[in-house]
Amino acid sequence: MYAQQQLAYAPTPYIYTPSSNLTATINLDEEVRLADNTAERDLYESLAEIYSIIVTLDALEKAYLRDSIKETEYTETCERLLRQYKNSLADETVASAFGDLEAFKAEWDLEVPRATERLRIGLPATTIEHTHAHLPPGTPGPSRASSQYPTTSTPAPSGAHAIVSASENFITLFDAIRMNMLSKDTLHPILVEIIQSVNKVTDRDFENKGKIVQWLITLNQMRAAEELSAEQAREVNFDLNAAYDGFKGVLE
Known part of the structure; x- marks a missing residue:
């Protein structure tokens, strides 16, 4: 048997020296663009706006549930958010990229049950709260935690x-x-x-x-x-x- 030859030096990890032909040509000081053209940028901005609308609407519904916002203010804000959501999706390109609400929520890991319900109905809770008594079982009612909350708004005169x-x-x-x-x-x-x-x-x-x-x-x-x-x-x-x-x- 041959004796194992003693190495004169400790082995070092293999080091790869890249060829100049394979060196990356990206300028690290250059800003990375998320969109290649104006159309893409507009699309991403529209999707970001929809994301913001959904999150804001969920927060609004929570505020209404806690009775920490006036009914008139809630109604006005909710109607505006629902209108903005609808107008954003009126663009076919945005609607196609958005898909549907459930797919959008899954993609961006959104947990917004109250906003989801409000978008499904398409009306503020204050608009339908006096109508819930005649709806079939299972149809969502107003967002208030209980019907014990008295309405603070004065009905308009029936002229x-x-x-x-x-x-x-x-x-x-x-x-x-x-x-x-x-x-x-x-x-x-x-x-x-x-x-x-x-x-x-x-x-x-x-x-x-x-x-x-x-x-x-x-x-x-x-x-x-x-x-x-x-x-x-x-x-x-x-x-x-x-x-x-x-x-x-x-x-x-």
Whole structure:
């Protein structure tokens, strides 16, 4: 057997000296751009704005739940955030990159249950809190922790102008359905006007009032260009006619 030869020096780790041909050409002093062009930058800014809207809306809902914000201030802020969210997604490029709310939340690890529910309904809690009694079980009610909270806002007087305005909104909806204008971006704003106008006339519940909110929620889940089917159009026409009769009945 041969004796193992003693090394004259301790072995050192293998060191790789890169070739000048493979040396990185990136200038470390140069700012790294997240977007290659203006369109990409605008897209990322829009997605960042949507992220901010969702987080802010969740915080607003928590503040309303704790009764730490006035109802008028909550309503105004919530309506503005919902409007900004809708307007941001009106751009097809942004909507395509956004996907849907659940996918966006998963991608950015967002835990915003209250904002999720408010975006699903598409209306401030103050708009529907007097309507919840007529909604089917399982439909979310107001954001307050309990119905024991008294409303601090004073209902607007039920003058002739408010009554006429509410009636005109109902008629506008019926005309839209009759003319086969069944897209979300046509019907949803009219339904919002209906529920807001009837609340200005009276804060009393009336028969089938909950149907208005039910259809608002249904339409809010649709994309702007989506349309109701012929069967849904008949149903919404029937339900809103019943709600209109209930509204007229409460005025008698």
